[in-house]
Amino acid sequence: MTSLAGKAVLLIIGGGIAAYKTHELVRLLKTRGARVRVIMTRAAEEFVTPLSLASLSGEKVYTALFSLTDEVEMGHIQLSRAADLLVVAPATADLMAKMAHGLADDLASTALLATDKPVLIAPAMNVRMWQHPATQHNVEILRRHGIALVGPTDGEMACGEFGPGRMAEPGDILGAIVTMLTPKARPLAGRRVIITAGPTREPIDPVRFISNHSSGKQGYAIAEAAAELGAETVLISGPVSLPAPSGVRVVNVETAREMLTACQDEMPADIAIFTAAVADWRVASEAAEKLKKTEAGPPNLALAENPDILATIAHSGMRPSLVVGFAAETEKVTEHATQKLKRKGCDIIVANDVSEAGGVFGSDRNTVHLVTSTGIESWPEMSKQDVGRKLMERLTELLTPQQKAME
Structure with a gap:
């Protein structure tokens, strides 16, 4: 098992049914030794609770952009820059659109716009939403901006439809995180x-x-x-x-x-x-x-x-x-x-x-x-x-x- 000791991950949870998988993702990251801080969108709180994620991560969970207490303890810009990697899971169509076009109207989107660290997203949405030209256009913009993707995978949706749009499993997201946080070979160094x-x-x-x-x-x-x-x-x-x-x-x-x-x-x-x-x-x-x-x-x-x-x-x-x-x-x-x-x-x-x-x-x-x-x-x-x-x-x-x- 590759250790992530000394690495800090900022997990941003979007509002989708796949948010329930983030409990297992946090647990896996903690077993590898990573420090995990969590930001939740307002919609994410409809699916999972800040209390459960705080218990698993051992850290305060951040939800509000205009919280005086949170801004004093850990300003949103510092929160995004103190991490080695930002992970968005589930990355909803709305969150991806905000990322692609530089919108920042809540804590999650503001942290993503303010970061200077690498970002990994795990898209999750209805198959028709994923295949919509607007979403695919946003995906290409994000890729051009250097954003890494893991998934989505094919499978049955919560809505009953089948196709691409299921969020990658926590183990697969962990694998992508390990890859991004492992020092890469630089065979052309000096060239x-x-x-x-x-x-x-x-x-x-x-x-x-x-x-x-x-x-x-x-x-x-x-x-x-x-x-x-x-x-x-x-x-x-x-x-x-x-x-x-x-x-x-x-x-x-x-x-x-x-x-x-x-x-x-x-x-x-x-x-x-x-x-x-x-x-x-x-x-x-x-x-x-x-x-x-x-x-x-x-x-x-x-x-x-x-x-x-x-x-x-x-x-x-x-x-x-x-x-x-x-x-x-x-x-x-x-x-x-x-x-x-x-x-x-x-x-x-x-x-x-x-x-x-x-x-x-x-x-x-x-x-x-x-x-x-x-x-x-x-x-x-x-x-x-x-x-x-x-x-x-x-x-x-x-x-x-x-x-x-x-x-």
């Missing part, structure tokens, strides 16, 4: 990883530009995974609407030429991953003023080719040990990716289908194919976060023998 992400914008005039639909989500997910593995991670990003991943230094650029310069400035690196959807062309001569409509019709825009960032870095004198390119294709995905691998001089091409049928641009899921000189490996559809983790784990395995050979 440097550079990642490009998002689109580029090539100006036509002061108000117009050439660009594409890249959201940057996949590159940001890869950067987050690299940082989790201990790498010094630099994310060179085109214009996107995404928060900077934790532990990652972001360099913001606009054009392809700016992105290439930033990549060269950040060398040397052990791994370089080029996920950015770089515009192939730019306007040869940007207009100094906004172009106006005229009777002569649309202006003739002469195009110039942008620098090939991937090929330039792959063939440079400061080439990283591993160079990874991305191929966003609309047809003949693996065929075009294989040709690109040879042409660019990189070690791996990660290919995906960005056609309308593929639905990758802007979505939170991806289906990729790893193309190397030895063959093609196709991965099943998964979240972009999972693609990022799996890719970085694979690159870590490949980097180790290369480095050993060099040393």
Whole structure:
């Protein structure tokens, strides 16, 4: 049994029938040596009592945001930051929506918004509520914010329906807690990883530009995974609407030429991953003023080719040990990716289908194919976060023998 001695868990209990399982969860945490403090929502008190949880945890149970006594003894901000991990179980649809959108109108949601510690949630709700697009949208937002999930599982609901929405069992939640509180291996500690992400914008005039639909989500997910593995991670990003991943230094650029310069400035690196959807062309001569409509019709825009960032870095004198390119294709995905691998001089091409049928641009899921000189490996559809983790784990395995050979 992995000990949690010296670890502090703040358990936030939402208002759902699954709240009864938190008694067993508190007991399991205590047997592992963890200190457990509990916050209950007003709705949670309809299912379990503060007295029972105080008895099991051996700690005061907190329920009210505006309690003068509680604020003097343990302010809500300190309460959230004194824990090593916050666990929300059951995480109701309402609580998840508050977390996703930064609402803070009670003690539970305020503590979650004020914390700087990792958060694990165990969703529990009716199957239709779980499958509703609003809930699934909130789930993706929470995942992008680094919130970990355990469950929900399939099973019979209290309402009599069957499907996903049952809260994970206390033993499974405990396992997820142990995983999150156990020091993670950092195999890329001391290594440097550079990642490009998002689109580029090539100006036509002061108000117009050439660009594409890249959201940057996949590159940001890869950067987050690299940082989790201990790498010094630099994310060179085109214009996107995404928060900077934790532990990652972001360099913001606009054009392809700016992105290439930033990549060269950040060398040397052990791994370089080029996920950015770089515009192939730019306007040869940007207009100094906004172009106006005229009777002569649309202006003739002469195009110039942008620098090939991937090929330039792959063939440079400061080439990283591993160079990874991305191929966003609309047809003949693996065929075009294989040709690109040879042409660019990189070690791996990660290919995906960005056609309308593929639905990758802007979505939170991806289906990729790893193309190397030895063959093609196709991965099943998964979240972009999972693609990022799996890719970085694979690159870590490949980097180790290369480095050993060099040393």
